[in-house]
Amino acid sequence: MGQLTRTFTPELVHQAVEEAGAWEERTKALPSTLMVYFTLAMWLFTGQGYGGVLRELLENIPRRAGEKWTRPARTGSVTKARARLGAAPLRWLFGQVAGVQGTPATPGVFWRGRRLVSLDGTLFDVPASDANAAYFGGGSNGERQAGYPQARMVALGECGTHAVVGAVFGPFATGERTLAHRLLHHLKAGMLLLADRGFPSFTLWEKAAATGADLLWRVSDSFRLPVVEVLPDGTYLSRLCEQRTKRTVLKTAEPN
Known part of the structure; x- marks a missing residue:
């Protein structure tokens, strides 16, 4: 809880609600500021129900003068x-705190003067509602969707600190x-972007390289990487071809 309030101070949470226009019309026992902390705290206490998370908040989170937080009799x-709160205050907060955090003295953050960042993706189960099933979809066992609907997330993180720089969500498909x-x-320039073999494509590589960042991505065996020129350090230049126009970009690869 201490880390939560150091990162998301009461003043910052108050501003998030203000920026999003999410204030309640009249004073309630569950004001918008409390619900922002509640949504954040659910990720810290995943094994507890609504009542347990609220109890942790009411006992440990400081509040602004005049705010009245009480535990309701029913979780409904x-x-x-x-x-009532909606997503806007959380989206605004994420934009304020997300970003690189490490310094040259932080272990694992820099390599040969470049800040290490990495792309990765994962899936989250979302509640089994008709609306979620229609929008997010999920895996299937033939003709029917299997299990809960799933949201796909791809995030850009800073190596060494695990700080999230950016994150986007979409349907399973x-x-x-x-x-x-x-x-x-x-x-931007000065970064070295790492990515696993699920990411390489001509278009994505070309656009990522255009940002000025250096790229170090794994590729699957399906990529044909002919040797164009062997370099003194044992790596070699190869060509990644665009499927339609056959345009190419040079990249460095490790020898087999």
């Missing part, structure tokens, strides 16, 4: 309060490469 009130395009604006 919490569900309604979360719906939206691929990681497609989502990754929405994170490229975070890249």
Whole structure:
């Protein structure tokens, strides 16, 4: 809880609600500021229900003068309060705190003068509602969707600190490469972007390289990487071809 309030101070949470226009019309036992902390705290206490998370908040989170936080008798009130809050305050908060955090003295953050960042993706189960199933979809066992609907997330993180620089979400059917395009604006010269073999494509590589960042990506065996020129350090230049126009970009590869 201490780390939560150091990162998301009461003043910052108050500003998030203000910026999003999410103030309640009248004073309630579950005000918008409390519901912001509640939504954040649910990620810290994933094994507890609504009541347990609220108890942790009421006992440990400081509040601004005049705010009245009480624990409701029914958790249905919490569900309604979360719906009133909406996503906008959380989105604004993320924009304020996300970004690189490490310094040259932080272990694992820099390599040969370049700040290390990495792309990766994962899936989250979301509640099994008709609306979620229609929008997010999920895996199937033939003709029918199997299990919960799933949201796909791709994030750009700073190596060494694990700080999240940016994150985007989409339906299950939206691929990681497609989502990754929405994170490229975070890249800049002086960064070295790492990515696993699920990301390489001509278009994504070309756009990522255009940001000025250096790229170090794994590739799958399906990529044909003919040797164009062997370099003194044992690596070699190869060509990644665009499928339609056959345009090419030079990249450095490790020998087999």
